[in-house]
Every structure is written in structure tokens, then in C-alpha cells.
Amino acid sequence: MKKIKSLITLLLVISMVFSSCGFSMAQGKDTDSKSNVVVIDGVKYKGYKGPVQGEIKYKEGRPANQNSKVYKASGDIESPYHVDLVVTTDFGHKKIYAKNVGLVKDEVGMEVLFRNLDIQTAYGGGFVNAINGIESKFTFYTGKNRKKQDWFYWVNGILAPVGIAEYRPSPDDVIWWDYHDWSITMFAPAVIGSYPQPFKNGFWGKNPGTVIMYTDGYKDEAEKLKASLIKQGVKKIDLAAYNPKALEKPKKYYILLGTWNKLAKKSKLMKDINRKNKLIGTYVKFEGGKLKALDFKGKTISSYDHAGAIYAYAAGIGSVNPIWMVTGTDDEWVNKALDVLINKPKSIDRYFSAVISKNGIENVPYVH
DSSP states (O other): OHHHHHHHHHHHHHHHHHHHTTOOTTTTEEEETTTTEEEETTEEEESOOOOOOOOOOOOTTSOGGGGOEEEOOOOOOBOSEEEEEEEEETTTTEEEEEEEEEEOTTOOHHHHHHHHSOEEEEGGGTEEEEETTEEOSSTTOOGGGOOOEEEEEEETTEEOSSOTTTOOOOTTOEEEEEEEEOSSOSOOOBOSTTTTTTTTTOBTTBOOOEEEEEOTTOHHHHHHHHHHHHHTTOOOEEEEEOOGGGGSSOSSEEEEESOHHHHHTTOHHHHHHHHHGGGGTOOEEEETTEEEEEBTTSOEEEEESSOEEEEEEOSSTTOOOOEEEEEESSHHHHHHHHHHHHHOGGGGTTOSEEEEETTEEEEESBOO
8 A cells, every 4th residue: 555655656746847847738838629729828829730840760771761751731820920931943033932921939940841831851850851842852862863952941041050940930030942953052151032131130030230331432322221221120230331351250241332343352252252153152253344144053144244233142051141242343233233122122032143234133043
């Protein structure tokens, strides 16, 4: 009898410990089955069925398809929090999906994908191998069938340095997935197609602030860009005369405003960006007084005597303070590029980089 009492006491103690440590499934969560509403930490979510993600242990030598799992979209939820979920292919040239969807506070980004897209995971469940049937041509392929074509994702225009199963989105983030060839450009650390991000929200809940740097004669234009960004909800903006040294180890987001010749004149960094172009995910090149727009292999497809460009650079994956260039061959085309940001910002949605010319506003790199 004493043994039975002792066992009961032990079970009660274990139950109390687990409850106090948060292992109780009900802690912080209430469900109204009639209205399909779940309350988590005081926040109401309608249609939320709980987290989906479950890790599949990766085993060396096991057939590839046994190291993966396919999840069908379970459906969006009603929530006071939202993110923009964007899916494209070919460097943003083809749209697959673009919607403002519900977010559960503090959940990982993979859960957002599971609710809204058909997802195949790999490598233990943390790697997105396929979206809506468009799959990596690298993960499960061998020999001549294996190609460097995969999914990559950016949050607010910044290439995420962690997998989507680890990243916890903030409300109003833009999560953009693109499927493309990476045989030439392994990573494009920064893209412009989520503007006014990252200047509005920052990255991973942190916003270091924005500095608009202008070359001689562009102070008034910098003021106009600042006013436009403020209207779009950007809060921390400074203006400064162009100083190339400040760009060597950027602590903030920078937008550079001026002709290419003035930006490059005293800046080794600008010259390096121009020279490396396709290798670092920028597809604009200034050479011989012309602006050259490139394809994803770095080949010049269009060459202009007079044109402008908007593109972004970051030092590599994990570098989360990008530098944007609003530039051109001459003053007229710098101002036309600036006009895109101020008056036509939607025209660069889902663009990796933009070239502004007599032909209009084009997304580069070209793919065909």
C-alpha cells in the first residue's frame, strides 16, 4: 500500500513539473470548436490547426525520397498578423504566387509555407526541396540529370542566412521565394523587389536605420526620397554627403544617389561591384560610358548610352545591411531611376535589379 501511495505521489509531482515547464499542450491555448477559433497567449486565430512541421531524420545511404516529405497546403488562417508571401521563378520573371497571408506570432516561416503552398522538404525537414511541384534539380538527382537549380528565399529583400524552418517572421515581412539557376551566381545577397523593404521593417526584427548618401548636386533629390520613404512608413532616415569609406563595413542600410562616375570615382568597393557583377548577384555593368544590362550568365544583352539603374549589393550571405544604388549614365537618367522609387515603386515588385531606359523599366538579369 505504501508503494502504491508513493507511486501516485511521484506521478503527481512529475505532472506538476511538466505543467510548470510548459509541456502541457493546453498551456496558453484555448480552442472554441464551434467558431473554429484558437486563442494563443490572448491572440485569436481562426482556422489555425496547430504546427505542422515534423522532422524527418536524415540517414546516409537511405533512398532520397525517404529523406523527404510532401505537405499539401492546409489553408490560410485569419490572424491580426500578416506577411506577404511571394513565389517566383527565373529571377522574378515568372510569378507563381503572391498573397498577404496570416501569421501566428513567433512561429517559424516553414509553418507559413505549409498552410499556403504544397511543400516538399528534405535533409531532415529543414530544406525546401519543392514548391507547388517545382523541385530542386540538384538534391535528388545524379549524373547528367543533376543541375544547379534550386529555391532561395529573401526576407525584405535580404537573403536569409538561416533555413526557413529557423526563421521567425515579423508581422508585415515580405517572404520571397525564387527558383533559379545558380551555376554562375551562387547567392544574390540583396534584391530590390520588396521595396520599401528592408528600410521599413528591417530584418529579423531589427532595423539599423537608413542613410541616403548623395553626391554633389543631389541633396534636394535625397530630401524627396526621404519624404517618400517616410510616407511609406520608414522611420529612421538620415541624409549624408557621399562618403565611400562609410560603406566598407556598413552598420546601416545605405541608398546611394548619383551618377555612376561620381559613385565610382573614389570607391574601390563600387568598382569591385561593377567588375564582379554576376558573381555577386548584381546584373548591371557600367563600361565605356555605357550601361550594360546582363543575363544571369553575365552576358550583355542590352547596352545603353543613356540609362538608369536601381540595384542592391551585400557582401555575402549573412551580410544583412545592403547598399542600394540609384544611379545612371548621366543626371537625367539618375532622376528617372529616382522617379521610379518615388512615383512608381510597384513597377519594381519582384525585380532582382532594375534598368530604366527608353525601353521602359526592365527586370535584370535576363533569362533568355
